[in-house]
Amino acid sequence: MNLSGILVVTTPPEIDALIDTLNAMPGLEVHNVDRDSSKLIVVQEAESIHDEIDGLKKIKKLPGIVLADMVYHYFAEDESLMPELPEDLDELTGMPQSVVPEYLND
Template identity: 35%
Template sequence: MNISSIVVQVLPKYMDGVLEILKNAQFCDYHYHDSETGKIIVTIEGESVDDEIRNLKIIQGIEHVIAADMMMSYSEDELDREIKKLEAQNAVPEMLNDDTIEAKDIVYHGDLKKKNI
């Protein structure tokens, strides 16, 4: 399952008409609007990214919609893959558990706030 938030931009004078379409739509869920700025927040969902893109294009095709863009997206399958990767990794590098290595011999090659140590 994929869920994404969409910010829809319309001219304030067209807000009522576009809002009515989005509130009654089967392809999205209405959450919030600001009549002064012409912004509307909806979410779309689908079994795949293709499903979401199809719904986004429907919103973009509504008369008087200036722009409709994904702001935040959640993909259940992608999250599951990343969790499995994390679970498969050893949280502590082997060298830190090796009693034969002196702490002074461990060299850090990372970056802490853009400062190499």
């Protein structure tokens, strides 16, 4: 489980619609609303931080967004949250693992 706290800045006419939109998105909850400054705090829960980054990118693209940025990051002490790099990643690209010529390690 990864949790992030995201600051969202919007404008007064957009704020209510935006709160509804955000709450309807998977993994998102609007926790704090400050109407004076049109600022929201959204908590995002996601499987991986990759999904969190995607989530943030989606928020940034919503109508009525002035600013959306991460403020807080929690990652549990749990080792499973620091998995090894999936091997298929490098295969995906078809790239060699290292540019250092083979002979250097001979």
